[in-house]
Amino acid sequence: MTSPRISHPPRAVRRAHLDNLALLPGSMLPQIEELHRIAHDLPDGVMLVIEPEEGHPQRGIYEKVVPMLRAAGYRVEVRETSQVAQRARPGRLVQETLF
Secondary structure, three states: OOOOOOOOOOHHHHHOOOOOEEEOOHHHHHHHHHHHHHHHHOOOOEEEEEEOOOOOOOHHHHHHHHHHHHHOOOEEEEEEHHHHHHHOOOOOOOOOOOO
């Protein structure tokens, strides 16, 4: 059995300048407009991590990933879903493309 190959990304993706990245639970997608505002207020290059609530099954994963990202040299801003949900207005789901 052959192992999967990772090919080179398309030219548009290779040339894209990523200002900010975000790691968040899928349940936060309805608040995408508020997440965009938060991410755009951060300095370029800062990774926004929205952690699930305490006791959520994925919480432990996020707590392990954040130190790994920092150790890899990323600047990381951590918020909890409750902090974002308090400020958010339900919005429409927006898809952004790189091309």
